[in-house]
Amino acid sequence: MPESKEDKPNPYMSQLSLFASPEMSVRSTDEGFGLAIDDEVNRLLAQQAPVAIGISGGKDSSACAWAVMAYLNRIGHRGPRVLVHADLGQIEWEDSARICQRVAHQLGIPLITVQRRQGGMIERWQQRWQSNVERYKNLSCVSLILPWSTPSMRFCTSELKTAIICQRLTELFPNQVIISVTGVRRTESKDRQRTPVQQPQPALLRKKKNTSGITWNPLVDWTLAQVWDAHKVGNLPIHQAYRHYGCSRVSCTFCIMSSQSDLRGALKALHNHAAYRQLIDLENASGFSFQGSTWLASLAPELLSAEQQMGHRQAKYRAQERTALQQRLPKRIRFTKGWPTEMIGLDDAKVLAMVRQHIAQLYGWADMPYTTAESIQRRYAELLRQKSLRKSKNPVAVEVGPARRSRNRRQKRHG
Template identity: 45%
Template structure:
């Protein structure tokens, strides 16, 4: 039967101690390797300070590192230096990893090119947004998890590795369900030692550590620090970020992708509306045109019936003649709006494409 998590004291501080399951405690007692993920933000900063303090207290003798996944130009200038200062402060090695195909901005741009190509070749029914979303956070999975995990597996050869993150339940409804620790394969354990801390306790821990938090909190006025412009940011944070000169090249590049794709950065919220004064006149005009295209595209795609939409394993059947005619009409309209060179714009070619896809699926 699963044993309950325990809470270890804060070692003389008024902020709480770290939470750990007996499984994590057993691994630490066995000198398991510990990799503490750091981003430069407050939660990973506090998690690192509290975890290292706890490891020292229990006499942990296994290897430890801090690990940072650099997301490229979307990160604040101070984020990597903040991680470096934290590593020096804690007397630990900092491992920096990066996605080989580029940072998050490059991933968003590549995703748009892929979406365009998939639409032109009728490999999807409707256009797919280029941006990550709260429900589809490939920014975390692809640029952090899928980069960090292989590195710690390569670096540490032991039977178990503990991957520490600063996730807190108070951050969001989704994270409210976070457990103290979990494992998918029995070797990599995800440990969330400050999962029950409040934001105030996080800052109290940082202030007590003697190392100030990322300047974006108290100098720039940000409530959270991750990417300069984050899919999870509120309006105030987006405006605070746009006021910083260092963020403006990224801002203009992101707005250009909004205009090129006709997809707003945060669903219904256009990043280009946050600080239009720092855009050139042609960029503002392009954004206005993108909004017009977005409305027309959405109206066209809403005519596609639910049984025709993309689902797992698509296509599941041939379309009727009427459905093929409707899809051809919508594809011609959307392709014209966005300047796509799409194929499969009439009934016969759409039937042929579906037959080809069904044949490929059957062969696979």
């Protein structure tokens, strides 16, 4: 008789015996460190839902792990508990893994480390640049797109942290509702001021694993002072980025969200220089600065080779020329949702051809296609045909609502 899905052995079940129980956990008090909690979180905890606390080695996640563990002990939670660390590769601080391990040991809770199979953060940016170059050459976009994450496009978090962590959690806890915990605080930034206490986490919703879950943000109302007080009361280890290099936050050594001060702090650590030079190579190749108007290469030119310094000057020139060229594109042909929405006219195609010719020269792309108005119009026609074909395979849902009711009334009147 063939095995059912339920009968198949779970390769991660052997780890379940390692999951923390209240008897293993730290006994430090969390009194005076109130956590943000609501009825949904309480309901899941009462059902002994598994709790996975994300930890980076930074102050917020360490304090969060300590406070949540103490709270779970106090309420008698008996479900499994784990710490989860997303290793971002070479761009990680050298001390991050050690801090995560120390916190896990101190709290008596297992640490699970996950990593993107295709490589870390630097590899993701490199792959993104190569992909964007191919898209531009193939006229699948009108403007050349930067390789980096941005504050409004943080695929670094969604792809290399959230997605990887949630995938592992669904493997560890099939057939369960999972609580994924973060140390996000509302006072960290304007973008986080509206962070909810909890919200559904779509990445934990897996039909095959029969899982679902929420993200719980218990520290949303904490102040920075409370975070450091928790370190003192809980005797938590403090990352070298704070102790030795004067950084205000711990994430990637060079983060697209970092302040100038934190970037310079990261440069003080010798073990960060290899990652720094890799990022300079990508800045130089792409002609896009790491942060808006901030070029990483300008922060520590003394760490760069003569070739990299020359590459930096060329990159700044490329950026200036590329920006000026792309500003000449008419707004009507620039990217918009559903692009391309219509056939490009001959005059606009001539402008786009001129821009593509000059950008190809800037970057030394001898194999650049679609550099004449005629070839661009043919490409647009091809893209529009492909778009129409996709629509025919996925027709729009049946018309409903006021429009359909209005049409039915007209039909009755004329019927």
